[in-house]
Amino acid sequence: MLTDTLPFLPATVAPDAPAWAPHGANGLVQSLMGVAEAAALVRSGRPCCIAGDAQALRSLPPGRWIGGSIPYFMAEQGGLCSREQVFVTELPQLPPGAGDGAWVQRYTRETLSRVCTDAPAHGFSLIVLPAFSAVHEAFAQEAPDYPEMYQRPLLGWVAGLHLDDLGQALPGVMHGPDGRWLHDEAVVLHVPVSPALQAHLDIVNPFEPSSGPGIVFDAGGFSAGDCLIDGQPANLHDWLLAGGADTRLPLVADYCGAMVNVSIKALDAAAHRVDFYAPVFPGVVYRCARPLPDYVAAFERALARQQPPGTLVMSCNCILNYLHGGLEGRTLGAMRGPATFGEIAYQLLNQTLVYLTLVEA
Incomplete structure (x- = not known):
């Protein structure tokens, strides 16, 4: 069902505004x-x-x-x-x-x-x-x-x-x-x-998974806490903090041959939880990304x-x-x-x- 929203604001462009010309x-x-x-x-x-x-x-x-x-x-x-x-x-x-x-x-x-x-x-x-x-x-x-x-x-x-x-x-x-x-x-x-x-x-994904331990979640979603790290029960929030992880780097997983990132939004200390900008999926093996010394060069x-x-x-x-x-x-x-x-x-x-x-x- 379509919903009504804010009314349309009339254009403020003057009648003699320059005509568009292609330049791509x-x-x-x-x-x-x-x-x-x-x-x-x-x-x-x-x-x-x-x-x-x-x-x-x-x-x-x-x-x-x-x-x-x-x-x-x-x-x-x-x-x-x-x-x-x-x-x-x-x-x-x-x-x-x-x-x-x-x-x-x-x-x-x-x-x-x-x-x-x-x-x-x-x-x-x-x-x-x-x-x-x-x-x-x-x-x-x-x-x-x-x-x-x-x-x-x-x-x-x-x-x-x-x-x-x-x-x-x-x-x-x-x-x-x-x-x-x-x-x-x-x-x-x-x-x-x-x-x-x-x-x-x-x-174009400039990131690659590191050789670090694999991270697997039992449930998917935009946040996670408990997981398996190298096959052992762990809390992702606590593990990232203990290892001094750079949270500017995403988690990376192989989705049917394509390397896909899940970026870290925030660490919630009270809930011992990690919030993401995209969902993780259960059963997929994620790893922390390798650092990029130069973003532009990597791209x-x-x-x-x-x-x-x-x-x-x-x-x-x-x-x-x-x-x-x-x-x-x-x-x-x-x-x-x-x-x-x-x-x-x-x-x-x-x-x-x-x-x-x-x-x-």
């Missing part, structure tokens, strides 16, 4: 820009995803777009924080006469499991979720079991806040067609592509090994990489996009770069 690869925008320029792009009818501060997003006109709150970006000039500018990612359109192209949908916790069955048969879907919400929690724990998951490319990110605003405001997402500002729903842009192209979704090595194919459409990186890696003012090759509170490549990820390319089928 192959005419697709992947750029940080002012609100006036973003509004012109929205009015042009092009499908897009826009990241920015809540006030900036809510000043944009209605259109075929989705958005999420975050003021941290990896831009052409390097990592930066801005409350006034927004990062716009334009999505591809079908050739004339090939169909209606991309469409936007809203999902509640109860309807989110349909996200992949609703997806185009040939294309991909881009999802944005508000952090700390019920729909965020549901997706994190249940997405691997959604119908058609892993059959159709699903990427996206988790909307957040300026770190100074934590505890004072809620992350939100924007449903562009009617200007709804939502705190507990997901917005999705379903994007069909030409049969001549294939969507290719991948991740560059990982990107060089993967050699991303085709035309880059979108990427997003984690706010923890932005902070812990000192990425302000530094670039990561051609990767541009928001620095988010979580990344999505089929399932929720942490401290990972996610990107999608289009390759010739």
Whole structure:
């Protein structure tokens, strides 16, 4: 059931605002820009995803777009924080006469499991979720079991806040067609592509598991205490403290051949509990990550090994990489996009770069 939220705020762009002009690869925008320029792009009818501060997003006109709150970006000039500018990612359109192209949908916790069955048969879907919400929690724990998951490319990110605003405001997402500002729903842009192209979704994880002991949990979730460490009963909170672990480093596990991180949010001394930014799953062997002497060098090595194919459409990186890696003012090759509170490549990820390319089928 769709819910009503805050009313749409009319655009504040002047009538003589500059017209939008493409300046991305192959005419697709992947750029940080002012609100006036973003509004012109929205009015042009092009499908897009826009990241920015809540006030900036809510000043944009209605259109075929989705958005999420975050003021941290990896831009052409390097990592930066801005409350006034927004990062716009334009999505591809079908050739004339090939169909209606991309469409936007809203999902509640109860309807989110349909996200992949609703997806185009040939294309991909881009999802944005508000952090700390019920729909965020549901997706994190249940997405691997959604119908058609892993059959159709699903990427996206988790909307957040300026770190100074934590505890004072809620992350939100924007449903562009009617200007709804939502705190507990997901917005999705379903994007069909030409049969001549294939969507290719991948991740860049600079972390590797250490050779330390394996950690296994009996129950999954966003927090944990009791567990098995090297097969022996232990408390994760106490074990991390006793070993002087660097909690900026995630736990890493092999999920069917892909190294996936679970980042540590906080240590709760009173409850002897560790809180995470993504859920752990029972029966999976986790290990503490190896330290990274140089974040950027680690990303560059990982990107060089993967050699991303085709035309880059979108990427997003984690706010923890932005902070812990000192990425302000530094670039990561051609990767541009928001620095988010979580990344999505089929399932929720942490401290990972996610990107999608289009390759010739």
